[in-house]
Amino acid sequence: MAHFTHLNEKGEAQMVDVGDKSATSRVATASAWVKMSAETLKMIVEGKHKKGDVLAVARIAAIQAAKKTWDIIPLCHPLMLTSIKVDLQPDWDKNTIVIKTLCKVSGQTGVEMEALCAASTAGLTIYDMCKAVDKGMIIGDIQLETKSGGQSGEWKRPHSK
16 A cells, blocks of 8 residues: 555654755646637736726736745645746636746745645636626646656656647
């Protein structure tokens, strides 16, 4: 049977002790998308939403989420992130906003959860701001794209560019 680092010998949840690990440069990227009506996408891109700049608010929310991941994911360590990048791009052919996030740290544990939390929060924020005009929006494919650093080294989703 596989050994789960977040469970002790009794099967109880525990935070992994990373105290003996060396601090290394670690980077993770994640992605997601929000599908919506063509009218909603146009309104967002043209900045005509009465609540304000949807993409700016989603970007700030994603940054906040990455910084506070340890507060909402119970077994995550608090990290001193050195960089958080959030890219939000319209895909007119699919009526989506494509979300890409990048998180960096020099530390003893990875930043995959921070990148994923940022991507999902950006999607949730877009939904929250636009739900009054488009309740049928769909948030999808929240996924890790790449990670580097640490003992497990490099990982890249097979379809990533």
